[in-house]
Amino acid sequence: MRISANDIKSGNILDYEGELWVVSKTPEHTKPGKGGAYVQVEMKNLRTGNKLNQRFSSSESVEKAFLERKEMQYLYKEENLLVFMDPDSFEQIMIDQELMKDKLPFLADGMNVEVEFYQDKPLGIILAQTVILEIQETDPVIKGATATSSYKPAIMNNGLRVMVPPYLVSGEKIIVKTEDATFVKRAE
Numbered sequence: 001m002r003i004s005a006n007d008i009k010s011g012n013i014l015d016y017e018g019e020l021w022v023v024s025k026t027p028e029h030t031k032p033g034k035g036g037a038y039v040q041v042e043m044k045n046l047r048t049g050n051k052l053n054q055r056f057s058s059s060e061s062v063e064k065a066f067l068e069r070k071e072m073q074y075l076y077k078e079e080n081l082l083v084f085m086d087p088d089s090f091e092q093i094m095i096d097q098e099l100m101k102d103k104l105p106f107l108a109d110g111m112n113v114e115v116e117f118y119q120d121k122p123l124g125i126i127l128a129q130t131v132i133l134e135i136q137e138t139d140p141v142i143k144g145a146t147a148t149s150s151y152k153p154a155i156m157n158n159g160l161r162v163m164v165p166p167y168l169v170s171g172e173k174i175i176v177k178t179e180d181a182t183f184v185k186r187a188e
Helices: 097-106
Strands: 002-004 013-016 019-023 028-030 038-045 051-057 061-063 068-078 081-085 092-096 112-118 121-126 130-138 152-156 161-164 173-177 183-186
Touching (some): 092 121, 161 183
Antiparallel strands (some): 068 112, 112 121, 130 152
């Protein structure tokens, strides 16, 4: 499936020059004073692990690999592999954790995710847009300190650092976006 270079996102898997590449960082969109706009994309080869910085014209289109998706359950981590199970057939697969470093903090035992396959080979996962996490540690509330910045750092129960509003305290549950690890709201 061909997509515009402007639509490339972090985590996309592209079929570029006969190889599969995963986009490892959010692409940078640039419109210089002279010349046409372009998109700078940092990619990692799924077979060799080599990195590539590629510049695509914003009018260019690239081939996005067709991936089959299957609902699976995350079981556990074994060395540098993540183990997932098909809830229907109970078949287990292993995926290298290097393919999904930015998603690791959000994985919890028993969590259901969508696993992406390319020609029956597992390549990555798709998480829910938001997850509920518990604040493990944060600075105490200081009454009347509204003149300072509106957010403070908090460490979640999974070790992730999230900026939260000053009224939140340790032990509270919040909803966090998995895309960029930002605070959404207090969990109900």
